[in-house]
Amino acid sequence: MTGPEADELTVGDEVDVEVGPIAHGGHCVARHEGRVLFVRHTLPGERVRARITEGGPGDRFLRADAVEVLTASPDRVPVRCPVAGPGRCGGCDFQHVSTEHQRRLKADVVAEQLQRLAGIEREVLVEPLDDEDGLRYRTRVEFAVVDGRVGLRRHRSHEVVPVTGCPIAVPEIDEALVETLADVERTRGELDGISALDIVVPSAEADTVVVEVPTEEPTPPIAITERVATPAGERVLGVDARGFWQVHRDAPRAFVGAVLAAADVRPGERVLDLYSGVGLLSVPLAEAVGPDGQLIAVESDRRATEHLRDNLAATPQALVVCGRVDDLFGVPRRGRRRGPRRPARSDLLPPSADVVVLDPPRTGAGRGVVEALTSLRPRRLVYVACDPAALARDTGYLTGLGYDLTGLRALDAFPMTHHVECVATFEPKGEDARP
The missing domain is CATH 2.40.50.140 (Nucleic acid-binding proteins)
Structure with a gap:
């Protein structure tokens, strides 16, 4: 040609x-x-x-x-979705790839980013979660509403591809979407003023939740409950219907297990859980330190913080701090012009910690926050990452500050997409290692 x-x-x-x-x-x-x-x-x-x-x-x-x-x-392989492919829904990148090979591709990306950005050669294995061939695992889906049409957006576009279901979503989501569309058609209802329909299937409730997201005003709080297994038993956590929660039905169990194994928390220790959300990791970490230890959970979203406090109410050894991690550590924000003085470090944060767990946003923690965390001299730092490039950049900072990457697990929490979740463990190098 x-x-x-x-x-x-x-x-x-x-x-x-x-x-x-x-x-x-x-x-x-x-x-x-x-x-x-x-x-x-x-x-x-x-x-x-x-x-x-x-x-x-x-x-x-x-x-x-x-x-x-x-x-x-x-x-x-043949695509497993009628709206997957060029010019169609942008949600899935790998519908045309066997699920086993998807995991190999993701492993290659994690390894390449670590080598290129952190100078670390490491073989990576991406572990599957409990899903059937990468389908029917997602418990939360946001469907866009544009000009009365309901669907999913095209790749890197605001245009909507109309759909009546999604093969990576649990069946209850498809059922709720079909019922909602039928209700709108039957009652000649309007979707004016609605920018999206969020459909959520909470693990601790019998009913599916459909949230109409207003176009020009905040969505009112809608409290739901999610179930998670911890070493101390099953726990039910409150979360907002539009708040952050892992979308794969098996991810809460897998992440709690991976983080607790990596952190190896001992009773009586002081642990920081940063970017903690509603406490998926905070609750089992607080239980692990026991009544003689301390868990400090930091979250910036006020609605999530309210749920976090409720979820930790049964563990008096837990302290909740509402605020941005960079602000609380006195780190100037990215992109903000620095004034004559650095922001003041919060007195609510301790001068040292035994273990630090962080689950930062997709952009990563950044050099300033990493420097602040290593100044606490934790014996172990556990980094939960949803972006391999951000993890690799922060890994480079950590290795330059005296910490080795001693463990890495990659979990396939988003089959059919390029996304992969990593749990990385860092420990002080050589003579700096603590007993």
């Missing part, structure tokens, strides 16, 4: 390319006459016809979709 020269490529042009390695973000790297293309809906080793979707002459790289497979990978 002939086509435009590489430096003339623009949106809509098509070129045939050999597909190279997987990259962070759900696409593969290809080159056309030396020009870099990030191509979705393909696999390493394939030859595809790629249609440019973003970029043009002068741009450093272009984005593209594989609209025709010329030579297929043996790991390619």
